[in-house]
Amino acid sequence: MERVDVADTEDTVWTEEAILALYGRHALQRNQTLVAVFFGIVILCAVASSLWYRYERTGDVDKLLVSGSCEGCDLYRTNLAGARLSGVNLSHAILRGADLSVADLSHADLRHADLSGASLFRANLTGADLRDANVAGTHLLFANLSGAMWVDGTPCSVFATR
Numbered sequence: 001m002e003r004v005d006v007a008d009t010e011d012t013v014w015t016e017e018a019i020l021a022l023y024g025r026h027a028l029q030r031n032q033t034l035v036a037v038f039f040g041i042v043i044l045c046a047v048a049s050s051l052w053y054r055y056e057r058t059g060d061v062d063k064l065l066v067s068g069s070c071e072g073c074d075l076y077r078t079n080l081a082g083a084r085l086s087g088v089n090l091s092h093a094i095l096r097g098a099d100l101s102v103a104d105l106s107h108a109d110l111r112h113a114d115l116s117g118a119s120l121f122r123a124n125l126t127g128a129d130l131r132d133a134n135v136a137g138t139h140l141l142f143a144n145l146s147g148a149m150w151v152d153g154t155p156c157s158v159f160a161t162r
Contacts, residue, residue, distance in 0.1 A: 064088065081119075 064070035069089040077097040084104045091111040098118045106126040119139040127147040145156035
């Protein structure tokens, strides 16, 4: 903001143009401050939202690891590589983009689960139920699907090699 000395104002005749120019500068500074406050609040809300979403997802991981059942959980892009999840209930779970490499999912219930884009490289899916699961883009190289029930309801009897 522009400072005006009292001594200068006593002898100065304020023209309408000078007053409007001074008011315009003050209004511009006020507007810039309001815009900065607004964007600060937006950034703060975005950070709080992402932290809350991460907290809720961490709760689902804890629920899965403790109880062995996480029906309908949101495990999007979660790192579960090497996890021992034998016999867990993950029906209707969101595992899109999750890393389940070398995980033991033997006899797991994965019905209606969203496994699109997940990595199941060398995962043990022996006897797992994958009926109606979304496996689009899932990485199944060297996964053991022996005795697993495939998405269309047919039984598997081999390792995935592609």
